Amino acid sequence: MARRLRPVDLGFVGAAPVRLVFAREVSASPEQVFRALAEDVPGWTQWFSAVRLARPTDGGAGREIRLRGGTRFEETVLVAKAPEVYAYRVDTTNAPGVRALVEEWRLTPRGTGTRVQWTFAADGPAPLRFVLGLARPGLGRAFRDAVTSLDRRLAGR
Numbered sequence: 014m015a016r017r018l019r020p021v022d023l024g025f026v027g028a029a030p031v032r033l034v035f036a037r038e039v040s041a042s043p044e045q046v047f048r049a050l051a052e053d054v055p056g057w058t059q060w061f062s063a064v065r066l067a068r069p070t071d072g073g074a075g076r077e078i079r080l081r082g083g084t085r086f087e088e089t090v091l092v093a094k095a096p097e098v099y100a101y102r103v104d105t106t107n108a109p110g111v112r113a114l115v116e117e118w119r120l121t122p123r124g125t126g127t128r129v130q131w132t133f134a135a136d137g138p139a140p141l142r143f144v145l146g147l148a149r150p151g152l153g154r155a156f157r158d159a160v161t162s163l164d165r166r167l168a169g170r
Contacts, residue, residue: 015085015105019113019136023091023100026117029134031145035156036130039164043096043120043127049163050099050118051090060163063155076101084108096120110141129160 026032039046049056054076057067066079070087078086086108088101100117113136121128133152135145 015087015107017105018103018111020104021102021113021115021136023115023117025102025113025115025136026100026132026134029113029115029136031133031135031137031142033133033145033149033152034130035133035153036128037157037160038123038126038128039160039167040126041164041167042125043122045167046120046127046129046163047096047099049167051093051095060166061155061159062162063159075104091115110137110144112136112138131156131160 049060054067054069054073057064057078063080064078065081066077068077069075070077073093074090076086076088076090078088080086084107086103087105088103091100091102093099098117098119100115103111103114103116106114115132115134117132117134119130119132121130133145135141137145
């Protein structure tokens with residue numbers, strides 16, 4: 014059953030009780046990465062293996078995401094500032110225990126490529142915070158695999 018989460022703003026990324034931050038450098042330009050994140054939402058299924066459905070809603074102001082395993086999110090895009098940052102807040106989800114969730118993607122030029130930083134910012138009761146801490150390695154691996162796959166896709170490999 015989907016539940017409505019607490020509506021938070023972009024400031025939550027720096028203030029959340031749980032902040033998981035991952036970064037990786039890719040050869041694609043910030044512009045290419047930003048387009049893949051923000052403008053080709055359905056394309057997420059091609060490079061982020063956990064995502065089985067991704068579609069923009071409300072003319073691009075929102076997103077519907079479905080993950081393998083059945084987790085669903087309805088999201089609001091908080092910022093889409095090309096080619097630097099793309100962030101969204103989860104408004105409703107069927108994931109248990111989550112009270113608030115924001116994901117932020119920051120893109121920084123590195124030589125001819127990009128440093129991609131993903132911040133997963135969440136709030137929930139102590140058991141959820143504990144579980145998210147345990148999930149850090151798996152989320153980090155999922156991020157690295159996804160960004161590597163995206164880089165290959167953008168390079169046409």
